Amino acid sequence: MVSHEIPIRVRYADTDQMGVVYHSRYFEWFEWGRVELMRKLGIPYKTLEEQGVFMPVIEAYCRYRLPARYDDELKVKVMIRECPQAKLKVEYLILKDGGLVGEGYTVHAFLNRQGSPRRPPKNFVTILKKALANAQV
Amino acid sequence: MVSHEIPIRVRYADTDQMGVVYHSRYFEWFEWGRVELMRKLGIPYKTLEEQGVFMPVIEAYCRYRLPARYDDELKVKVMIRECPQAKLKVEYLILKDGGLVGEGYTVHAFLNRQGSPRRPPKNFVTILKKALANAQV
Amino acid sequence: MVSHEIPIRVRYADTDQMGVVYHSRYFEWFEWGRVELMRKLGIPYKTLEEQGVFMPVIEAYCRYRLPARYDDELKVKVMIRECPQAKLKVEYLILKDGGLVGEGYTVHAFLNRQGSPRRPPKNFVTILKKALANAQV
Amino acid sequence: MVSHEIPIRVRYADTDQMGVVYHSRYFEWFEWGRVELMRKLGIPYKTLEEQGVFMPVIEAYCRYRLPARYDDELKVKVMIRECPQAKLKVEYLILKDGGLVGEGYTVHAFLNRQGSPRRPPKNFVTILKKALANAQV
Numbered sequence: 001m002v003s004h005e006i007p008i009r010v011r012y013a014d015t016d017q018m019g020v021v022y023h024s025r026y027f028e029w030f031e032w033g034r035v036e037l038m039r040k041l042g043i044p045y046k047t048l049e050e051q052g053v054f055m056p057v058i059e060a061y062c063r064y065r066l067p068a069r070y071d072d073e074l075k076v077k078v079m080i081r082e083c084p085q086a087k088l089k090v091e092y093l094i095l096k097d098g099g100l101v102g103e104g105y106t107v108h109a110f111l112n113r114q115g116s117p118r119r120p121p122k123n124f125v126t127i128l129k130k131a132l133a134n135a136q137v
Numbered sequence: 138m139v140s141h142e143i144p145i146r147v148r149y150a151d152t153d154q155m156g157v158v159y160h161s162r163y164f165e166w167f168e169w170g171r172v173e174l175m176r177k178l179g180i181p182y183k184t185l186e187e188q189g190v191f192m193p194v195i196e197a198y199c200r201y202r203l204p205a206r207y208d209d210e211l212k213v214k215v216m217i218r219e220c221p222q223a224k225l226k227v228e229y230l231i232l233k234d235g236g237l238v239g240e241g242y243t244v245h246a247f248l249n250r251q252g253s254p255r256r257p258p259k260n261f262v263t264i265l266k267k268a269l270a271n272a273q274v
Numbered sequence: 275m276v277s278h279e280i281p282i283r284v285r286y287a288d289t290d291q292m293g294v295v296y297h298s299r300y301f302e303w304f305e306w307g308r309v310e311l312m313r314k315l316g317i318p319y320k321t322l323e324e325q326g327v328f329m330p331v332i333e334a335y336c337r338y339r340l341p342a343r344y345d346d347e348l349k350v351k352v353m354i355r356e357c358p359q360a361k362l363k364v365e366y367l368i369l370k371d372g373g374l375v376g377e378g379y380t381v382h383a384f385l386n387r388q389g390s391p392r393r394p395p396k397n398f399v400t401i402l403k404k405a406l407a408n409a410q411v
Numbered sequence: 412m413v414s415h416e417i418p419i420r421v422r423y424a425d426t427d428q429m430g431v432v433y434h435s436r437y438f439e440w441f442e443w444g445r446v447e448l449m450r451k452l453g454i455p456y457k458t459l460e461e462q463g464v465f466m467p468v469i470e471a472y473c474r475y476r477l478p479a480r481y482d483d484e485l486k487v488k489v490m491i492r493e494c495p496q497a498k499l500k501v502e503y504l505i506l507k508d509g510g511l512v513g514e515g516y517t518v519h520a521f522l523n524r525q526g527s528p529r530r531p532p533k534n535f536v537t538i539l540k541k542a543l544a545n546a547q548v
Contacts (some may be wrong), residue, residue, distance in 0.1 A: 011446070012456075013296050013439045017344055023194040023243075024164035024287065028424045035422070035482075045423075046482040057160040061198045067252070070291055071457040072444075106160075115204070119301040148309070149319075150302045150433050154426040154481055161424065165287045172285070172345075182286075183345040207428055208309075208320040297468040297517075301435035331434040335472045341526070380434075389478070 001081045002131045008074040008094075026102055027060055030092045033076035034106070039088075041131055043124050053067035053121050055088065055108040062092075062104035072096055083128050084120045086110070125133040138218045141174035141269045145211040145231075157204040160181070163239050168231045170213035171243070174227075178268055180261050190258050192225065192245040199229075199241035209233055220265050221257045235253055275355045276313035276405045282348040296339040299366070300376055301334055304366045311364075322333035327335075327395050329362065329382040336366075336378035337338055339389050346370055357402050358394045360384070412492045415448035419485040419505075431478040437467050437513055438471055440497045441503045444487035445517070448501075452542055454535050466499065466519040468505050473503075473515035483507055495531045497521070 016022040038045050048055065068074060077093040087107050094102040100103050112118045145166055153159040175182050185192065205211060214230040224244050231239040249255045282303055290296040312319050321331065340346060351367040361381050369377040386392045419440050427433040449456050459466065481486060488504040498518050505513040523529045 009443075011439065012290055012442055013298065016286055017291065017292040017293045018191060018193060019291045020193070022287050023197055024161040026162070027161035028422065031423055032420075044482070049481075054155060056155060056157070056201070057198070058201050060160055060201075062196070064193070064195050064197075068194075070460075071455070094160075146306075147303055149427055150435065152428040153423055154427045154428065154430045159424050165285065169283075178354065180349055181345070185342075206317070207323075292465060292467060297471055298435040298438035301438070328429060330429060330431070330475070330478075333473070334434055334475075336470070338467070338469050338471075341467075365524050374459070 001079050002037070002041065002128070002135050003064070003077060003079040004033065004040050005075050005077045005087050006033050006036050008032070008076055009067055010070055010072040010074065012070060015070050020069060023062065023064060024095060025122065026062050026064070027095065027106075029074075030060075030090070030104060030106055033092060034090050035076040037080070041127055041137075043127055048124070049112035049122065051121065052113045053118070054111040054113070055125075056111060057106050058087070058109045059107035060104070064102050064104055066095065066096065066101045068094065068100055068101050074101060080128065080132075083125055085133060086117065088120065138216050139174070139178065139265070139272050140214060140216040141170065141177050142172050142212050142214045143173050145169070145213055147205055147207055147209040147211065149207060152207050157206060160199065161199060163199050163201070163231060164243075165240065165274065166213050167197075167215075167227075167241060167243055170215035170266060171227050174215040174217070179266055180264055185258065185261070188258065189250045190255070190261075191248040191250070191252075193248060194243050195246045196222070196244035197241070199239055201239050203233065203236055203238045205231065205233065205238050211263060217265065217269075220262055220269060221247070223254065225257070275353050275411050276315065276402070277351060277353040278307065278314050279349050279351045280307050280310050282306070284342055284344055284346040284348065288338060288342060289344050294343055297336065297338060298396075300336050300338070300368060300378065303350050303368065304334075304352075304364075304378060304380055307352035307366060308364050311354070313389050315401055317401055322395065322398070325395065326387045327392070327398075328337055328340070328385040328387070328389075331380050331387060332361070332383045333381035334378070336376055338376050340370065340373055340375045342368065343369065348375060354402065354406075357399055358384070360391065362394065369392040412450070412490050412541070413452065413546050414488060414490040415444065415451050416486050416488045417444050417447050418473075419443070419487055421481055421483040421485065426481050431480060434473065434475060435513070437473050437505060437515065437519075439531040440487050440505065441471075441489075441501075441515060441517055443476075444489035444503060445501050448489040448491070451498055454537055454538055456508045459532065462532065463524045464529070465524070467522060468517050469498070470478060470518035471515070473513055475513050477507065477510055477512045479505065479507065479512050485512060491539065491543075494536055494543060495521070497528065499531065510525070
């Protein structure tokens with residue numbers, strides 16, 4: 001498993017009138033974490049798009065466990081467990097003081113500029129395989 | 138199954154630089170449809186909150202099948218298949234010209250003003266049971 | 275002045291923990307109204323983009339007068355008073371039961387596909403001039 | 412003038428199909444910066460709300476000068492120039508590599524829990540006056 005953690009501060013715009021974070025915002029935070037994990041691995045998502053590789057979300061899931069509130073300092077932990085064949089699965093935990101606020105996953109396709117499916121780029125696979133192997137040691 | 142359909146127009150704010158709707162927006166559309174189904178049943182969500190019943194999302198899932206694009210006219214179809222015990226499951230289809238753009242579900246808890254679990258309100262259950270029974274005829 | 279009015283229903287996603295609509299949402303509603311006024315005039319914004327005309331917002335202003343709350347039924351009134359030279363100004367009122375919830379404006383540039391300034395398209399100017407002339411009668 | 416600067420990374424969710432940041436997002440970034448300036452001054456906004464002081468936005472303005480793009484690293488500079496009487500004005504610059512991406516302001520009222528206007532809290536005024544005086548030296 002390769003993983004990365006980023007801090008998140010809950011903003012007013014994230015809250016709803018129940019006084020907690022509106023549920024769809026978690027999926028934006030998942031994106032923040034995912035992008036930073038890819039940057040850390042050395043395959044920034046922006047570079048992939050410049051090379052003609054697009055990774056749209058084709059599945060998204062979240063389980064909400066504890067309320068996240070205004071001004072909370074959260075952590076998003078992002079994990080990849082397996083090298084993608086046709087699709088990439090990314091998993092997420094949202095943490096507050098060690099407590100589990102939410103958990104979920106997204107699944108991504110690999111598309112070319114025309115929007116047709118393509119294989120994950122070679123360097124992506126190579127880097128991820130190596131990182132997964134190192135992580136197992 | 139009780140169901141309801143509402144029209145949605147894709148707005149510029151919904152799109153991202155891939156030229157499609159950003160995935161987290163679907164969950165907002167799910168909310169729009171869910172609220173209108175409840176209004177149609179005669180149990181507007183706003184009234185529930187005024188009576189001290191809160192129904193936060195505790196699970197959310199979406200599968201993205203076809204891209205939704207700027208200015209598209211979509212339909213959100215909302216379905217409830219079962220009367221809630223402790224939780225309510227609501228299902229959704231996003232449709233474009235009959236094609237399936239996306240599908241998903243949300244699961245809701247019932248909380249009181251203090252944020253503790255409570256039973257679904259009686260009139261909610263009564264109305265929903267009756268509607269489900271009528272729908273089966 | 276040419277104008278158009280559309281209905282808006284306040285959604286849960288629009289609210290914040292103050293129990294009112296988060297202020298940046300008004301700018302999305304402005305967009306909804308603006309796009310529908312253009313459609314009514316016969317110059318849908320989507321068609322403009324297909325023809326290589328982009329109209330990014332270069333200024334945006336809103337004055338918030340009355341709180342908008344969950345499930346409120348609002349109206350967005352959109353107004354254009356003048357034919358654009360280099361820029362188009364669009365004005366907005368947000369209304370609730372006749373009361374003024376908010377008012378604002380946006381200013382738009384005209385850009386080509388390369389992102390350089392260009393003149394407003396001829397048919398846009400022709401149609402708008404005619405509509406403004408008819409409105410004055 | 413008291414001021415503060417925070418870094419912002421442009422996220423995919425922020426972009427629209429023009430390939431730039433959708434304009435209403437700037438107002439969320441303004442909020443992020445404003446809240447961090449208040450925290451730095453020693454008057455966190457969350458604490459104000461806990462003490463029954465609410466500061467809704469009653470005016471918001473932004474001028475967009477340069478496009479902000481996906482993955483850009485921006486800075487939000489927040490400035491307060493004057494101690495509030497009935498209203499607080501906060502100004503903002505959005506910067507990219509020293510270039511001016513956008514600039515704007517928000518105006519805030521001071522309300523009590525009932526939503527009625529109230530004076531700015533004494534400690535808020537005291538702290539801000541002192542910070543403004545120190546900044547002038």
